[in-house]
Amino acid sequence: MGRQLLHLLLSIAVMATDSLSSPYEKMKKEILEMYAKEDLVQNEMHCPDMFTLVSDKCIYFASFMQESRAAGKQVCHSLGGELAAIKTATQLQNIIEEIEQRGLAQADFWIDGTFNGTSWNFTNGEPVPLGTPFWYATESEFTPNNDTATSCASITTDSGFLMKDVPCEEKYSPICEHDPIALNQPKEDQEKEKDLKAAKINCPPFFTALNGYCIAFVTFFSSSWATAKQTCHSFTTNSSLLLPTDIELLRSIYLYLHKEALYGYTFWIGATDEGHEGVWKNTENQIIDIKAPFWGNSETEFTMEPDGDQTENCLALTSPGQHYFRDQDCSELYNPLCVAPPLMN
Incomplete structure (x- = not known):
C-alpha cells in the first residue's frame, strides 16, 4: 500500500474518531501497525559474515584469542571492523546480555577507548562517556583513574562487565564492531559499493x-x-x-x-x-x-x-x-x- 493512501486513510481515521470511537480506533491502530511494518522492512539491516546484530551495531566476540589491545584491534581491522565503541547505556546493557547468553561470562574483553594523558576518546576522536552506568565503581573507588599506565578501556568479568581502565598489554579478547548494511540499499549505492569492492x-x-x-x-x-x-x-x-x-x-x-x-x-x-x-x-x-x-x-x-x-x-x-x-x-x-x-x- 502506498504512503499517500496510508496518509489519507490515517487522516480519515483520526477525523472520524471525534464522532465515532470504536471501529475507527481499530482502523487507526491497524494503519499505524502497517506503517511500523513498512518502516521495519525499509530499515531492515544485515551484518557481514561472523558479525551479529547487537543493539544497533554488528558485533563479533573474538573469544578465541587473548592478546594485547593492539593485536586485538588489528584482528578487528582484518575483519573490516573496529574495536566496539560503547557510546550509550543501552549498547552496554545489550552487549552484557549477549556475553551472558553466549556463555562468555568468564572472559575479559577489549573495547574501543584510550586515555591520551588528558581525555578519554574513541578511535574516531569522539569522547568516551564517563561515570554511571558505564564505568566500574565501588563506594571507595571509581574508574577511570586517568593514569597513562592504565590507558585502555576494557570490560571484564571482575568488573561485572562495566568499563575499566587497564594496561594496554593485558591479554584480553577483542569485541569488534561493524556498521550494519541496509538490505534495501538503493541500486546506485549497491553499484558504487560493487565498484569499490572491485577496486580493492x-x-x-x-x-x-x-x-x-x-x-x-x-x-x-x-x-x-x-x-x-x-x-x-x-x-x-x-x-x-x-x-x-x-x-x-x-x-x-x-x-x-x-x-x-x-x-x-x-x-x-x-x-x-x-x-x-x-x-x-x-x-x-x-x-x-x-x-x-x-x-x-x-x-x-x-x-x-x-x-x-x-x-x-x-x-x-x-x-x-x-x-x-x-x-x-x-x-x-x-x-x-x-x-x-x-x-x-
Missing part, C-alpha cells in the same frame, strides 16, 4: 589486503616453523606461510606492523634451508634466491644474515631485528605470517 581485493576473514595480497598477521598463536606452516594451511583454501619476495611488500609489512602497533611480534615466513645449508626453498620446495636488501645485518661486524649455519634453518621477520629476513632455530615459538588467495567478488 576481497580477502577471507582475518586476512588484510596489503599491496594486492591477502595477509594474516596471526598474533594470537605462536609455534615452531613447521606448526606455523600447518596453521596457515588450516585457515582457508590454498593459504600458506607468506614469503615476501617483493621488496615493496616487505616495506609495506614493516609500515603496517608499526601502524597497528604490532612491531613487538616476530613472524615465521615461508622459507627454509633445512635440507641443504644455504639453499633456501619456499613452502612448495622451490629454490629461491634471496639477496639484499631483504637480509638484515648480523651481530658479527660487517657481515649480513643469514649467520646461523646449520643451527638456524628457518626464515623469520624478527622484532629485535627490525623485521628484516633472519635465519632462526626452527623450534622457536613465533607467530605465523600467512597469505591466501583473494576471494572471488
Whole structure:
C-alpha cells in the first residue's frame, strides 16, 4: 500500500474518531501497525559474515584469542571492523546480555577507548562517556583513574562487565564492531559499493589486503616453523606461510606492523634451508634466491644474515631485528605470517 493512501486513510481515521470511537480506533491502530511494518522492512539491516546484530551495531566476540589491545584491534581491522565503541547505556546493557547468553561470562574483553594523558576518546576522536552506568565503581573507588599506565578501556568479568581502565598489554579478547548494511540499499549505492569492492581485493576473514595480497598477521598463536606452516594451511583454501619476495611488500609489512602497533611480534615466513645449508626453498620446495636488501645485518661486524649455519634453518621477520629476513632455530615459538588467495567478488 502506498504512503499517500496510508496518509489519507490515517487522516480519515483520526477525523472520524471525534464522532465515532470504536471501529475507527481499530482502523487507526491497524494503519499505524502497517506503517511500523513498512518502516521495519525499509530499515531492515544485515551484518557481514561472523558479525551479529547487537543493539544497533554488528558485533563479533573474538573469544578465541587473548592478546594485547593492539593485536586485538588489528584482528578487528582484518575483519573490516573496529574495536566496539560503547557510546550509550543501552549498547552496554545489550552487549552484557549477549556475553551472558553466549556463555562468555568468564572472559575479559577489549573495547574501543584510550586515555591520551588528558581525555578519554574513541578511535574516531569522539569522547568516551564517563561515570554511571558505564564505568566500574565501588563506594571507595571509581574508574577511570586517568593514569597513562592504565590507558585502555576494557570490560571484564571482575568488573561485572562495566568499563575499566587497564594496561594496554593485558591479554584480553577483542569485541569488534561493524556498521550494519541496509538490505534495501538503493541500486546506485549497491553499484558504487560493487565498484569499490572491485577496486580493492576481497580477502577471507582475518586476512588484510596489503599491496594486492591477502595477509594474516596471526598474533594470537605462536609455534615452531613447521606448526606455523600447518596453521596457515588450516585457515582457508590454498593459504600458506607468506614469503615476501617483493621488496615493496616487505616495506609495506614493516609500515603496517608499526601502524597497528604490532612491531613487538616476530613472524615465521615461508622459507627454509633445512635440507641443504644455504639453499633456501619456499613452502612448495622451490629454490629461491634471496639477496639484499631483504637480509638484515648480523651481530658479527660487517657481515649480513643469514649467520646461523646449520643451527638456524628457518626464515623469520624478527622484532629485535627490525623485521628484516633472519635465519632462526626452527623450534622457536613465533607467530605465523600467512597469505591466501583473494576471494572471488
